[in-house]
Amino acid sequence: MIPANEVRRGKNVDTITLTIDGSELNAEPGQTIIQVAEANGIEIPRLCHDPRLTPTGACRLCLVEIEGQRGLHTACTRVAEPGMDVRTSTNEIRETRKTIIELLLSEHDPRCTTCDKDGDCLLQDYAYEYQIDETRFPSIPTHAGANYTAGNSAMRYDAAKCVRCMRCVKICAEVQGVEALTLRDRAGSVAVTTGFDTPLYDSPCEVCGQCVSACPTAALYETAAAGQGKAKDLVKTRTTCPYCGVGCQLDLNVNVATGRIVRVTSSPGVVPNDGNACVKGRFGMDFVGKEDRLTQPLIKEDGAFRTATWDEALDLVATRFTEMKKQHGPDALAGLSSAKTTNEDNYVMQKLVRAVFGTNNVDHCARLCHASTVAGLARAFGSGAMTNSIEELRRTPLVFVIGSNTTECHPVIGILIRQAVAAGDTTLVVADPRKISLTDIACCHLRHRPGTDVTLINAMIHAIIEEGLEDKAFIEERTEDFEAVREAVAECSPEEAAKITGVDADDIRRAACLYAQAPSASIVYSMGITQHSTGTDNVLSLANLAMVTGNVGKECAGVNPLRGQNNVQGACDLGALPNVYSGYQKVDDPDIHAKFEKAWNAKLDDKAGLTVVEIMNAAAQKQVRGLYIMGENPMISDPDINHVREALEALDFLVVQDIFLTETAELADVVLPARSFAEKDGTFTNTERRVQRVRQAVAPPGDARDDWSIVCDVATRMGYAMSYKDASAIQDEIAALTPIYGGITYDRIADVGLQWPCPDSGHPGTQFLHEGAFKRGKGKFHPVRFLPPKEMPDDEYPFVLTTGRLLQHWHTGTMTRRCEVLDDLVPHGTLELNPADAEKLDVAPGSTVSVRSRRGRITLPANVTERVGPGTVFLTFHFKEHPANALTIAALDPIAKIPEFKVCAVRIEKVG
Amino acid sequence: MSCACEIDMSLAGGVLDSMEEKRRGEGRSVTTQDLIPLLQEVQAAYGYLPPPVLVWISEQTGIPTSRMYGVITFYSQFYLEPHGRHTIRCCQGTACHVKGSKRIGEAIKQELDIEEGGTTDDMRYTFEAVACLGTCFLAPVIMIDNDYYGQLTSNKIPAILASYD
Numbered sequence A: 001m002i003p004a005n006e007v008r009r010g011k012n013v014d015t016i017t018l019t020i021d022g023s024e025l026n027a028e029p030g031q032t033i034i035q036v037a038e039a040n041g042i043e044i045p046r047l048c049h050d051p052r053l054t055p056t057g058a059c060r061l062c063l064v065e066i067e068g069q070r071g072l073h074t075a076c077t078r079v080a081e082p083g084m085d086v087r088t089s090t091n092e093i094r095e096t097r098k099t100i101i102e103l104l105l106s107e108h109d110p111r112c113t114t115c116d117k118d119g120d121c122l123l124q125d126y127a128y129e130y131q132i133d134e135t136r137f138p139s140i141p142t143h144a145g146a147n148y149t150a151g152n153s154a155m156r157y158d159a160a161k162c163v164r165c166m167r168c169v170k171i172c173a174e175v176q177g178v179e180a181l182t183l184r185d186r187a188g189s190v191a192v193t194t195g196f197d198t199p200l201y202d203s204p205c206e207v208c209g210q211c212v213s214a215c216p217t218a219a220l221y222e223t224a225a226a227g228q229g230k231a232k233d234l235v236k237t238r239t240t241c242p243y244c245g246v247g248c249q250l251d252l253n254v255n256v257a258t259g260r261i262v263r264v265t266s267s268p269g270v271v272p273n274d275g276n277a278c279v280k281g282r283f284g285m286d287f288v289g290k291e292d293r294l295t296q297p298l299i300k301e302d303g304a305f306r307t308a309t310w311d312e313a314l315d316l317v318a319t320r321f322t323e324m325k326k327q328h329g330p331d332a333l334a335g336l337s338s339a340k341t342t343n344e345d346n347y348v349m350q351k352l353v354r355a356v357f358g359t360n361n362v363d364h365c366a367r368l369c370h371a372s373t374v375a376g377l378a379r380a381f382g383s384g385a386m387t388n389s390i391e392e393l394r395r396t397p398l399v400f401v402i403g404s405n406t407t408e409c410h411p412v413i414g415i416l417i418r419q420a421v422a423a424g425d426t427t428l429v430v431a432d433p434r435k436i437s438l439t440d441i442a443c444c445h446l447r448h449r450p451g452t453d454v455t456l457i458n459a460m461i462h463a464i465i466e467e468g469l470e471d472k473a474f475i476e477e478r479t480e481d482f483e484a485v486r487e488a489v490a491e492c493s494p495e496e497a498a499k500i501t502g503v504d505a506d507d508i509r510r511a512a513c514l515y516a517q518a519p520s521a522s523i524v525y526s527m528g529i530t531q532h533s534t535g536t537d538n539v540l541s542l543a544n545l546a547m548v549t550g551n552v553g554k555e556c557a558g559v560n561p562l563r564g565q566n567n568v569q570g571a572c573d574l575g576a577l578p579n580v581y582s583g584y585q586k587v588d589d590p591d592i593h594a595k596f597e598k599a600w601n602a603k604l605d606d607k608a609g610l611t612v613v614e615i616m617n618a619a620a621q622k623q624v625r626g627l628y629i630m631g632e633n634p635m636i637s638d639p640d641i642n643h644v645r646e647a648l649e650a651l652d653f654l655v656v657q658d659i660f661l662t663e664t665a666e667l668a669d670v671v672l673p674a675r676s677f678a679e680k681d682g683t684f685t686n687t688e689r690r691v692q693r694v695r696q697a698v699a700p701p702g703d704a705r706d707d708w709s710i711v712c713d714v715a716t717r718m719g720y721a722m723s724y725k726d727a728s729a730i731q732d733e734i735a736a737l738t739p740i741y742g743g744i745t746y747d748r749i750a751d752v753g754l755q756w757p758c759p760d761s762g763h764p765g766t767q768f769l770h771e772g773a774f775k776r777g778k779g780k781f782h783p784v785r786f787l788p789p790k791e792m793p794d795d796e797y798p799f800v801l802t803t804g805r806l807l808q809h810w811h812t813g814t815m816t817r818r819c820e821v822l823d824d825l826v827p828h829g830t831l832e833l834n835p836a837d838a839e840k841l842d843v844a845p846g847s848t849v850s851v852r853s854r855r856g857r858i859t860l861p862a863n864v865t866e867r868v869g870p871g872t873v874f875l876t877f878h879f880k881e882h883p884a885n886a887l888t889i890a891a892l893d894p895i896a897k898i899p900e901f902k903v904c905a906v907r908i909e910k911v912g
Numbered sequence B: 001m002s003c004a005c006e007i008d009m010s011l012a013g014g015v016l017d018s019m020e021e022k023r024r025g026e027g028r029s030v031t032t033q034d035l036i037p038l039l040q041e042v043q044a045a046y047g048y049l050p051p052p053v054l055v056w057i058s059e060q061t062g063i064p065t066s067r068m069y070g071v072i073t074f075y076s077q078f079y080l081e082p083h084g085r086h087t088i089r090c091c092q093g094t095a096c097h098v099k100g101s102k103r104i105g106e107a108i109k110q111e112l113d114i115e116e117g118g119t120t121d122d123m124r125y126t127f128e129a130v131a132c133l134g135t136c137f138l139a140p141v142i143m144i145d146n147d148y149y150g151q152l153t154s155n156k157i158p159a160i161l162a163s164y165d
């Protein structure tokens, strides 16, 4: 069911008063009549109006009368004025609306009997409400014409059901910022199409499906949903998207009879996505119902899996772990938790490792993406999370995006930035070695060499100090150790930096001034900053930049790491890290240690455990012997996967708990089938620290079980009784032990999630951090100096390889590669190669190349493109057929232990 | 859609350059606001609007092809296929029909050896049948470019057609 978490748009200013249908109502200046009516529960019919779009005034269904003014007026375009007296439903209005609907239906193919939208179509609703006469006007056949969706796996357009309301065209332009669509022709033959009727997938379309979601009829509909159940038979369950850290609120539309997710919708007004979603959220759910989901526990015998009962599998797991602990000590065991599973799952997993295994050897893939954020921002500010909220990015005067391909990796945040720039509300500065979609709209693109971020930022700080643009009061009152940074950047003039970064000194100065002079400025960054052997330094230098200019601790100004996985923020928050319990409470703090020993009634280890890559190394050396992996796939995601394989094979006992038999699960001794996000209750915490509900929409396949409940059973069978009534009960234990989650209960987050810190049940959550004072007291400057990446190109390996992601796929591809639309859009990876390099190597676009590093070799097709600069090549890591991480280096940041995914040296050769 | 390799892109380059220069004078660049004049000039240069040229212009200016296509298909003055130097519009409205517009159309087709909607091989004429031209008192009527010819008989056709080059 959908909770009513529709938020009001706009801010409070002086209100005006007007009357609608006899009630006196308050309105904000600038609101249209339809908006005022809607906010007060008065329903005015509409086809072309969508709260996310500028008014169109095309359908004329929203006609109203205004006292003292002649004729009828469209409520969607007419701005409310003080004292207006509006009537929305007189006889004259109703007659006119009836005629309009009759005319629309004469151009419509009214086969509601076979229509998928039956039960959720505005035209049908109004036709019924106004009891129209279907035969009053002769039916006019619509022109067929070329159809831009022919053969399309995502969506199809049916001109005969189109009411030409323009919603699709406008949402594509105004919200998505793509402008793939238009109306073709005039009068009777008008139809929606792309430029020159180009097939949709060949057009600029991003396949976000926003157009489908905005369509009031069935004219645009998901191809795969056709025939899978009529709208009136679908049950909607609101939940949180399982892909990226934006945490879009989605409604899974389930056909109860078949138990399948038929389509995914959302609702304008929801936080944080306002009804929007990206291609993965909209078209990436078919993995849930795939036949190859794990349905039964598997035990490996003589090198092959056989199915087993839960009892058998759990006993084996508990016995083996207990034996190993006895024989080799607690530190011979380790657990990998998961940024894909819920907060509750993560909490229970780290509790198992700490209280039952007796070690702090628990970590998860955050190590691979934002460990340097957690380490760096905690040192500088005292808290390693996004300082501001997603919504603030829509109105931040200057946004500095560095090392984040936002449009592809956090798509709904990407469109927010695009909208802000298009509306002229935001100036955008981008620093990225590649050309990305945001560089097209940036006022300044700093294209620095991979791995030279510290130099670039230091030079910006240098320029800011040189121009006297630093915020002296802020530095004085709110920070410490500024002098050390002043000294460190003194030698790093933009001219010097130009030599290292390859960016023009004037551009560095310009970007620095834009940033420093903006009324408020936010830094947005992601793995381009963190995934380096200098990741923590990179993060520290961004914190320096923000503090020098006083751009932190207030609205629309801060340092904002975009977290990758749907619940990587939550997995960190809940203590799936080797040095902290939930809420970043340190394991080596005696008070905290005592508190958890008491609460859990167990003896706990007070020294930090091993990180992901360290666990692999320890496994290879037989120091770690038993490993429990929940929902992670290091065989694709970790650096240098040949080494990962050796490590996993060296283990005495490996348990993998997942929803599919992943590349990692294949190496396991026992495989435990888990429920997917669509089959469970719980919470995810998105990148803006918002704890949001996950709700069960479909039944799990076979015997698959909740992750937390499997973990509880393992604990219990190892002699430590653990059980919870449901996920909500786990959240209550979390709240009791975790100050930042102290006020979070399922009841409070039923409609809109809460942002931590939320210490008690009366606290409204925290929109932005460090107001007035930093979490750690004063903000601490850290001098950082440039260190080159660990492996630089040389004669033998002359190219810099940098890795990243694609819009259409997710992480190790376990989910998205099984989704029809997504795999159809991008069925394999490519190597991005600059045209100049392609020419030198005699590589034709699309031809196969081999990429070799000191650690491995893969072959795949070349994509010759200006997106990468000369000397640099780019790969995504989603594809098991040519895994990028066969090549990457496990060189670690000394503080955060994050591997250097973004830079290694490779050789490219033409194949055949 | 015709193949890009047969099209002389330099014409489009010229159109765009001169428009960009004008806009620079006004302190801005060529944007979607300039779409209609831009299309008119491209059509003047090529005689029609070759889609590959428009795709190229879209890449240069950032004006989406969807916008272009919407505008082009909305206004009857724009052509996406090669078009004759002159356009003959032969009225098929009720008044003209009654006064024998059919015979006039036949005469044109015969004289130029083309079909309705077609263009002569020498690119001199494109022939279109249209609805009422709004000058029914002159029926039957044809229009060549901006000139009206009314109260026609088929024997007047050859001479009229011969007067355009």
Ligand code: SF4
Pocket (backbone or CB within 6 Å): A168, A171, A172, A176, A178, A179, A180, A181, A204, A205, A206, A207, A208, A209, A210, A211, A212
């Ligand atoms: S799917 Fe998205 S990008 Fe593509 S046409 Fe629809 S709204 Fe535009």
Ligand code: SF4
Pocket (backbone or CB within 6 Å): A161, A162, A163, A164, A165, A166, A167, A168, A169, A192, A211, A214, A215, A216, A217, A219, A220
């Ligand atoms: S396809 Fe749907 S949204 Fe688009 S114009 Fe037609 S009815 Fe409106």
Ligand code: SF4
Pocket (backbone or CB within 6 Å): A241, A242, A243, A244, A245, A246, A247, A248, A273, A276, A277, A278, A279, A280, A281, A282, A410, A411, A412, A413
């Ligand atoms: S933007 Fe992220 S959270 Fe939103 S639908 Fe896409 S993957 Fe899901």
Ligand code: FES
Pocket (backbone or CB within 6 Å): A045, A046, A047, A048, A049, A056, A057, A058, A059, A060, A061, A062, A063, A074, A075, A076, A077
């Ligand atoms: S809703 Fe107002 S004209 Fe369509």
Ligand code: FES
Pocket (backbone or CB within 6 Å): B091, B092, B093, B094, B095, B096, B097, B131, B132, B133, B134, B135, B136, B137, B139, B140, B141
């Ligand atoms: S019918 Fe031909 S001009 Fe009106």
